[in-house]
Amino acid sequence: MEMINIKINGMPFSVEKNTTILEACKQFGIKIPTLCFLKDINEIGACRMCVCEVKGARSLVAACVYPIDREGTEIFTNTKKVQESRKTTLELILSNHDRKCLSCPRSGSCELQEMCADFGIDNENRFEGARPHYENDESTLYLVRNNNKCVLCRRCVAACKEQFVGVIGANNRGFDTEIGCAFEQKLADVACVSCGQCTAVCPTGALVEKDDTDKVFDAINDPDKIVIVHTAPAIRATLGECFGMPIGSNVKGKMVTALKRLGFDKVFDTDFGADLTIMEEANEFIGRVKNGGVLPMITSCSPGWIKFCEHYYPDLLPNLSSCKSPQQMTGAIIKSYYAEKENIDPDNIVVVSVMPCTAKKFEIKRDDQGRNGLADIDISITTRELAKMIKSAGIQFTELPDSEFDPTLGVTTGAAAIFGATGGVMEAALRTAADTLTGEDLKEIEYPDVRGTKGIKEAEYDVAGLKVKVAVASGLKNAAEILDKVRSGEADYQFIEIMCCPGGCVNGGGQPIQPAQVRNFTDLKALRAKALYDEDKNLPLRKSHESPVVKKLYEEYLGEPGSHKAHELLHTTYVARKKY
Amino acid sequence: MQKKISSIPFNGTAEQEAKLKEIIAKHKDDPGAVMPVLQEAQEVYGYLPIEVQKMIAEGLSVPLEEVYGVSTFYSQFSLTPKGQYNISVCLGTACYVKGAGKIIERISEILGIGAEECTADGRFSLTACRCIGACGLAPVMTVNDDVYGRLEVEDIDGILAKYMA
Numbered sequence: 001m002e003m004i005n006i007k008i009n010g011m012p013f014s015v016e017k018n019t020t021i022l023e024a025c026k027q028f029g030i031k032i033p034t035l036c037f038l039k040d041i042n043e044i045g046a047c048r049m050c051v052c053e054v055k056g057a058r059s060l061v062a063a064c065v066y067p068i069d070r071e072g073t074e075i076f077t078n079t080k081k082v083q084e085s086r087k088t089t090l091e092l093i094l095s096n097h098d099r100k101c102l103s104c105p106r107s108g109s110c111e112l113q114e115m116c117a118d119f120g121i122d123n124e125n126r127f128e129g130a131r132p133h134y135e136n137d138e139s140t141l142y143l144v145r146n147n148n149k150c151v152l153c154r155r156c157v158a159a160c161k162e163q164f165v166g167v168i169g170a171n172n173r174g175f176d177t178e179i180g181c182a183f184e185q186k187l188a189d190v191a192c193v194s195c196g197q198c199t200a201v202c203p204t205g206a207l208v209e210k211d212d213t214d215k216v217f218d219a220i221n222d223p224d225k226i227v228i229v230h231t232a233p234a235i236r237a238t239l240g241e242c243f244g245m246p247i248g249s250n251v252k253g254k255m256v257t258a259l260k261r262l263g264f265d266k267v268f269d270t271d272f273g274a275d276l277t278i279m280e281e282a283n284e285f286i287g288r289v290k291n292g293g294v295l296p297m298i299t300s301c302s303p304g305w306i307k308f309c310e311h312y313y314p315d316l317l318p319n320l321s322s323c324k325s326p327q328q329m330t331g332a333i334i335k336s337y338y339a340e341k342e343n344i345d346p347d348n349i350v351v352v353s354v355m356p357c358t359a360k361k362f363e364i365k366r367d368d369q370g371r372n373g374l375a376d377i378d379i380s381i382t383t384r385e386l387a388k389m390i391k392s393a394g395i396q397f398t399e400l401p402d403s404e405f406d407p408t409l410g411v412t413t414g415a416a417a418i419f420g421a422t423g424g425v426m427e428a429a430l431r432t433a434a435d436t437l438t439g440e441d442l443k444e445i446e447y448p449d450v451r452g453t454k455g456i457k458e459a460e461y462d463v464a465g466l467k468v469k470v471a472v473a474s475g476l477k478n479a480a481e482i483l484d485k486v487r488s489g490e491a492d493y494q495f496i497e498i499m500c501c502p503g504g505c506v507n508g509g510g511q512p513i514q515p516a517q518v519r520n521f522t523d524l525k526a527l528r529a530k531a532l533y534d535e536d537k538n539l540p541l542r543k544s545h546e547s548p549v550v551k552k553l554y555e556e557y558l559g560e561p562g563s564h565k566a567h568e569l570l571h572t573t574y575v576a577r578k579k580y
Numbered sequence: 581m582q583k584k585i586s587s588i589p590f591n592g593t594a595e596q597e598a599k600l601k602e603i604i605a606k607h608k609d610d611p612g613a614v615m616p617v618l619q620e621a622q623e624v625y626g627y628l629p630i631e632v633q634k635m636i637a638e639g640l641s642v643p644l645e646e647v648y649g650v651s652t653f654y655s656q657f658s659l660t661p662k663g664q665y666n667i668s669v670c671l672g673t674a675c676y677v678k679g680a681g682k683i684i685e686r687i688s689e690i691l692g693i694g695a696e697e698c699t700a701d702g703r704f705s706l707t708a709c710r711c712i713g714a715c716g717l718a719p720v721m722t723v724n725d726d727v728y729g730r731l732e733v734e735d736i737d738g739i740l741a742k743y744m745a
Contacts, residue, residue, distance in 0.1 A: 166643030171652045176582045182648035183585055183630050183659075190645075580634050580644055 006073045021052055021063035021075055026521055030077055033086060033115055035093075035153050035203055037064040039520040042158035047151070048089045049115070052077045060085055087119050094121070095129030096175070097204075098148035104205040109513045111203035112151060130175040137180075139188035142210055142361040143199055150179055150206035155516070156198035163476040163500075165308070167192045179206075191311040191579050193476070195304035195500045196358030196382075196509020201516075209358050209510060213385045213392075219350040219378070220263040227350045229259050230268040230330050230409070234356040234420030234505035235383050237531035241512040242387030243397040248527035250535055253402020258390050259354075260403060269405045270353065271412035273330030274419040274428070276553070277301060278544035280323045280570050281425075282432040283561035285495055289466065294318045296471075296486060296493040299425050301325045303363035304500030304509070306574065308476050313483050314576035319496075322571040324376070326419065327353045327360055328369050330409065331376030332569045337557045338409060346374055353380045356420070356508030359500065368572045382510025408549070414536030415544040421529035422474035422504035423450035423457060426497040430461065430470075431543045437464035445542055451533070453503050453525040456482060458493075470495045475502035503529065583652045584696040586660040590631045599624050600632065604639035613640050614650050618657055627658045663698045663705035665743045669721045672711025679733070680719040684708060686736045687721075704743070 002017040008028060015024045025032050036047035045062035052063045055074035060082065068075075076082065093112070101107050116124070134147035152170065157179060160168050167190040171180050181190045199207045219227045240249035259267045285297050300306060300321040309316060324332065331353065335346040353360065357380075363369065364377040381389075390397055404410065415431055418424030427447045434442050449459035450470065455478035460469045471493045473479045479498045485491035501508045503525025514524055536542060544550065558566045603620045607613040617636050618628060625632050628651050637644040651657040669675075669684040684706070688694055691704050698705040714720045717729025728739055 161643070167645055169643070169645040169649040171645075171649050172582050173653050182633070182645045580637070 004068065004071045004073070006068055006071075006075065008075045009077060010074075015068060018067040018069055021054075021061070021066045021068060021077075022050060022520075024068060024075075025063065025077060031517065032063045032077060033118065034064055034516055034520075035111065035115070035151060036155065037520065038155050038158060038201060038516055041162045042153075042155050044154065047093075047153055049086055051082060051085050051089075053079055053082055087121070090115060090119055090121060091124075091126045092129070093151050094124050095127035096131055097129075097151065098131070099124050100149075104149065105208045105211065106149075106202075106205035106513075109515075110205060111515050111517075113204075114515070132175070134178065137187050138210070139186035140192065140194065140210070140362070141365055142194045142358040143187070143196060144208055144210055145179075145187065146206055146208075147178055147180070148206075149204045151204055152177055152179065153203060154179070155201040155203065156207055159197040159201045162502075163193065163195055163197055163308075164312075164480045165191065165193050165195075165476065168198065191577065193304045193307040193311065193500065194359040194362040195308075195476070197501060198509075199358060200507075200509050200511060200513060201519075203516065209382050209384065210361060211385060211388075212361070212379050212381050213389050215379050216352050216381060216389065219352070222350075224348060225350045226265045226344055226348055227263070227352060228266040228268060228334055229264040229352045229354060230270045230273070230327075230334075231255060231259070231354040231386075232270045232327065232356055232420065232505060233274060233417055233424075233532060234508060234511070234528070235354050235386070236535075237420060237506055237528045238356065238383055238511050239387060240397075241514065242384065243390075245398065247514070247518075247522065247524060248531045250531040251397075252535070253404075254397060254400040256405055257400040257403045258395050258397055261395050261400075262389060262393055264352070266406045266408070268330065268334070268409040269412050269416075270326050270330050270355075271416035271419070272409045272547070272549055273326030273328075273333070274301075274416035274425075275413055275544035275547045275550045276329045276333070276570065277323055277326045277419075278415060278425075278428045278432050279550060279554070279561045280329075280566060281321050282429050282436060282544075284321055284323065285429065286433060286436060287562065289494060296491075296496045297321055298496045298498055299429075300572075301419065301425055302359070302498065302500045302505075303357070304359035305476070305479065305498045307359065307362065307577070308479065308500065309483075310574055310577040311579050312480070313487070316483060316486065317574045317576065319486070320574055322567075322573070324369065324570055324572045325360075325363065326416075327355060327380070328363065328376045328572070329570050331364075332371075333409065333553065335374055335376065336569055337553060341408075350378045351376070353377050354383065354386045355380050356383055356505040356511045357501075358382060358509045360510070366572075368574070371568065383508075383512055384510060387512065411547065411549045412539075412541075413544055413547050414539040414542035416547075417532050417535040417539065420505040420532050421451075422453065422499050422525075423447075423472045423497065424504065424532070425499075426450045426470055426472050426495070428544055429495070429497075430463070430468075432545050433468075434461075434463045435543060435545060437466060450497075453523065453529065455502065468495060469493045470497070472497045474499040474504050476500060478502075506532065583657075583659050584694070586627065586629055586698060588661055588698055588700065588702065590629050592625060592631060596624050597635070600635055601639070604636065608640060614642060614647055618647070618651055622657060625661075627661045629659065629661075658696065660696055660705065661698050661702070662707075664703050665723050666705045666707060667721060667723050668707040668709045668712070669695075670710070670712050670714070670719065671708045672715065672718075674711070674715035675719040678718040680721075682733050683719055683721060683731055683736060686733050687740070690737065690740055 051060035415428035506528035
């Protein structure tokens with residue numbers, strides 16, 4: 001590692017050669033404003049907000065993509081010239097922006113708004129741009145595009161391309177430039193996988209999840225409805241961020257209290273559905289291995305991944321596990337077993353799920369979910385929407401006491417907790433499969449090879465004499481790499497876990513927005529995942545088949561994993577979809 | 581200017597498709613293959629409808645949106661077919677100040693199409709082009725290879741009538 005001596009604003013520093021000005025400044029406590037820059041995926045130096053002076057350079061340079069490669073480089077980040085240039089750039093961006101902050105869903109979490117405050121913008125009308133009016137694209141069930149708020153940073157385009165989907169891009173040029181789909185198609189008509197990664201990286205309100213919170217409030221306020229909520233494993237690891245808590249805080253107890261105070265009749269844990277998924281999936285896997293079924297078997301918890309497979313790898317649909325996702329399983333059991341047990345007409349139950357995910361909004365409306373006209377889940381909201389509900393109800397989240405999930409479907413295991421991180425489902429399945437095949441209560445239950453935020457992980461295990469080669473991929477670019485190997489026959493895995501979003505659900509498209517200034521310099525995925533692995537470690541039960549709720553469910557209702565009843569309620573089918 | 585998208589049904593031939601496949605194969609491993617493939621594809625089809633762009637996206641293994649983005653960025657690419665008679669009205673500086681705007685307006689009125697569009701029967705297309713270097717004849721238009729200069733709005737009906745017969 002070659003170090004060089006530089007000066008920033010006259011102060012001497014030593015940095016590794018080829019560090020960018022942006023990174024160097026971060027190291028020394030100087031914040032450089034950025035709009036377009038996203039580390040590794042959108043390093044295009046286009047927005048010009050990060051410009052700095054470099055002694056000897058002909059013009060201002062873009063700090064985000066300028067590598068410091070000369071000994072003695074002198075950088076100035078805060079001269080009058082720099083300040084004026086950045087402010088003018090910002091005013092020019094505003095000249096083509098709708099500036100309707102008061103009614104914007106991103107008000108308060110908007111990077112453009114924050115920048116205006118930082119720069120003391122005192123006249124948002126200094127330049128009058130073309131400001132063409134764009135109609136919102138509300139064609140999908142899960143997100144809304146409002147190009148009147150778009151600053152053309154292309155972060156969404158980069159995120160979509162990083163997912164190997166690439167259905168949005170910059171079309172036309174000059175003032176006509178617009179982010180959209182090919183041939184002016186609506187998002188619902190192209191092969192968008194609904195992952196929502198674009199909404200997580202958009203600096204403004206140009207791309208947001210479709211807001212279903214009104215539907216939830218309506219249900220809660222309907223005296224004839226029993227409204228049951230359940231929250232995905234990854235929500236407890238991120239919800240606190242919406243209330244200023246540190247990244248990686250596990251707020252399970254406060255979250256449950258908040259949900260009860262919002263007026264939900266029952267608060268269950270999707271972790272229950274995760275434990276149930278493992279029972280069915282481990283059983284399905286063992287069955288496929290023993291009976292010569294289609295291998296490798298690929299997990300099916302992630303609806304963005306499922307839609308990706310249907311659009312782009314339809315030939316591999318037989319490899320998908322037929323298990324519904326934990327969200328759907330939880331809903332199906334609430335409206336059957338739980339309704340019967342409590343003697344409630346399932347028609348009067350409204351099941352709300354809180355998910356880290358925009359794709360879940362699509363999943364709940366799929367034809368192959370629910371049964372007899374009864375949806376498994378009625379409304380699915382994201383972590384961000386839940387935070388919004390808590391705020392609008394005036395609940396002071398950080399001051400809440402802890403409470404426990406309702407025990408009927410709320411006692412869960414560590415295996416379920418880790419579902420929210422890449423590799424978690426694989427580890428949970430291996431814990432149960434190993435016990436099932438050996439018939440023992442194995443003490444060695446951690447599988448470190450499949451942990452961590454690396455995009456692709458591979459391992460080989462000896463499970464009761466059975467050699468199992470597994471792969472874990474998160475992020476669809478990594479998934480595609482694995483799938484291509486499966487297609488070509490180059491890979492001989494038996495079991496693959498795929499999560500749509502990079503890092504798994506902790507980094508889902510419905511998770512709290514962290515601005516680029518945080519994303520670029522923090523390993524969000526790892527910090528959030530740690531909260532879940534810590535939860536796993538501290539739970540008394542760490543294997544799905546040990547869950548007393550799941551055991552009772554099979555004894556009283558389902559029989560055994562893979563039974564006829566289990567298939568009716570907990571399994572599903574897939575459909576090939578068009579790529580263009 | 582936003583690119584106009586044709587609603588005229590695509591009727592590419594098997595020969596054209598075979599040619600396009602050759603073009604794609606030739607450029608497949610080149611970095612930045614989208615540009616040259618679009619250029620050559622336009623030579624084959626005359627324009628770049630969604631059907632052609634899908635073949636290019638599939639052939640080069642790039643997203644359709646990427647192909648479309650390039651095709652709408654550069655003014656050389658057209659998303660609408662050229663008619664049997666392609667009318668180009670020069671909107672270069674000299675022609676423009678001599679009233680080319682009124683000329684193109686009148687043609688638009690008669691044919692019922694805007695610039696960069698083609699009539700539903702495929703007979704006429706209208707192009708607003710940049711300087712064709714005949715400034716001495718301004719304002720000037722061409723119908724295929726026929727050149728008409730020093731135009732007055734009143735001339736237009738008569739000129740078009742010749743091609744409508």
